[in-house]
Amino acid sequence: MTQTDVRSETIAKRRIKFIHKLHKIPQLSEDERERLADVAARYAFRVNDYYLGLINWDDPNDPIRRLVIPHEREKQNWGALDASNESSVTVVPNAQHKYASTVLLLVTEVCAAYCRYCFRKRLFMNDNDEATHNLANIAHALKYIKEHPEVNNVLLTGGDPTTLMTDQIEIVLKALRTIPHVRIIRFGTKTPAFNPYRFINDPKLMQLLKKYSLPDKRIYFMCHFDHPNELTDVAREGLRLIQEAGVICVNQNPIIRGISDDPRVMSKLWNELSYVGVPQYYVFQGRPTAGNEPYEVPIVEAYFDIEQAKKKCSGAAKRLKYCMSHESGKIEIVAVDHQHIYLKYHRAKYPKDEQRFIVCERDDDAFWLDQLKPVAGYENKYYREESSGSPREVMFG
Numbered sequence: 001m002t003q004t005d006v007r008s009e010t011i012a013k014r015r016i017k018f019i020h021k022l023h024k025i026p027q028l029s030e031d032e033r034e035r036l037a038d039v040a041a042r043y044a045f046r047v048n049d050y051y052l053g054l055i056n057w058d059d060p061n062d063p064i065r066r067l068v069i070p071h072e073r074e075k076q077n078w079g080a081l082d083a084s085n086e087s088s089v090t091v092v093p094n095a096q097h098k099y100a101s102t103v104l105l106l107v108t109e110v111c112a113a114y115c116r117y118c119f120r121k122r123l124f125m126n127d128n129d130e131a132t133h134n135l136a137n138i139a140h141a142l143k144y145i146k147e148h149p150e151v152n153n154v155l156l157t158g159g160d161p162t163t164l165m166t167d168q169i170e171i172v173l174k175a176l177r178t179i180p181h182v183r184i185i186r187f188g189t190k191t192p193a194f195n196p197y198r199f200i201n202d203p204k205l206m207q208l209l210k211k212y213s214l215p216d217k218r219i220y221f222m223c224h225f226d227h228p229n230e231l232t233d234v235a236r237e238g239l240r241l242i243q244e245a246g247v248i249c250v251n252q253n254p255i256i257r258g259i260s261d262d263p264r265v266m267s268k269l270w271n272e273l274s275y276v277g278v279p280q281y282y283v284f285q286g287r288p289t290a291g292n293e294p295y296e297v298p299i300v301e302a303y304f305d306i307e308q309a310k311k312k313c314s315g316a317a318k319r320l321k322y323c324m325s326h327e328s329g330k331i332e333i334v335a336v337d338h339q340h341i342y343l344k345y346h347r348a349k350y351p352k353d354e355q356r357f358i359v360c361e362r363d364d365d366a367f368w369l370d371q372l373k374p375v376a377g378y379e380n381k382y383y384r385e386e387s388s389g390s391p392r393e394v395m396f397g
């Protein structure tokens with residue numbers, strides 16, 4: 001008997017039930033279900049019985065509950081549906097191309113559950129067709145990638161690509177592996193946290209990952225764990241199987257009020273992830289997305305929480321960058337002092353911004369770049385030249 005057989009016996013396969021209606025959750029009171037019904041109708045609600053089982057229902061502030069159960073303040077008029085203007089980099093249906101080497105392929109509009117703070121919640125609305133629900137629709141996107149030799153990595157996203165059926169995942173992987181310049185295929189996925197049984201139940205998927213994650217052309221899983229309570233034995237087993245298939249795993253997550261805005265929670269998460277070989281890669285500033293007012297943390301507060309958390313981490317656990325996925329690029333929040341916030345482009349939409357450094361006046365109430373005032377000489381001018389309108393007015397009124 002191999003080591004894998006021993007582990008699989010300890011954690012048996014399990015059928016997962018998906019829940020789309022609040023009234024199917026008996027732990028919520030009648031009053032809560034009524035009060036939250038219109039929030040769940042506005043922004044998609046879906047959860048599963050494994051993930052619900054992680055909630056301590058005696059604690060009204062339980063972080064897992066906060067992550068998936070709607071909150072009344074989501075109705076506040078705050079933020080924009082497409083806060084980073086992703087639609088402006090949609091080059092053909094289902095494909096975004098913002099940074100030269102990377103294309104995002106939106107292969108589905110489904111996730112194993114829906115995070116309340118999702119920055120792509122517009123995709124789950126009925127009148128949105130930015131992500132496909134029919135794989136035949138990705139033909140144009142594949143052609144586009146084939147014609148762009150500068151693209152060395154493709155991020156499968158949506159939605160969550162691992163919610164596709166295994167045969168559908170194979171169609172995508174097989175097609176991408178016929179394009180020689182695509183060396184890395186990435187899966188942006190929260191399924192290892194939301195539903196690790198996806199990997200435990202499906203040895204065929206694991207064989208598929210093994211077949212297409214090659215020594216010089218790896219598959220990466222950009223995992224999305226938000227809180228140490230998600231790192232159950234089942235989740236650890238899911239990660240072990242993914243890694244055993246030759247997939248490189250890293251973790252990224254936004255800083256979210258009431259879930260991950262506590263230095264003790266962050267350091268515990270990053271340390272535990274480092275023990276299982278899933279280093280933290282990015283911590284994101286929450287995008288000012290519509291419906292997300294109750295989940296947002298100002299930049300300065302988040303910066304100091306992260307710095308505090310780093311003090312309790314080994315080098316292996318704190319390789320992360322704290323970044324803002326802004327319309328103009330991925331911007332690292334490098335430092336904050338009593339007067340200034342120091343930022344640097346980590347990836348840039350416009351070549352002139354590559355690695356550019358910006359110094360802004362410190363503003364403890366700001367959530368996003370558009371609210372910050374650069375000091376003289378550091379204006380974000382390339383972005384301003386290319387954009388129209390005032391993002392600040394669009395997002396914050």
Ligand code: SF4
Binds near residue numbers: 113119121
């Ligand atoms: S897993 Fe990602 S895409 Fe899916 S609901 Fe959560 S944040 Fe949105």
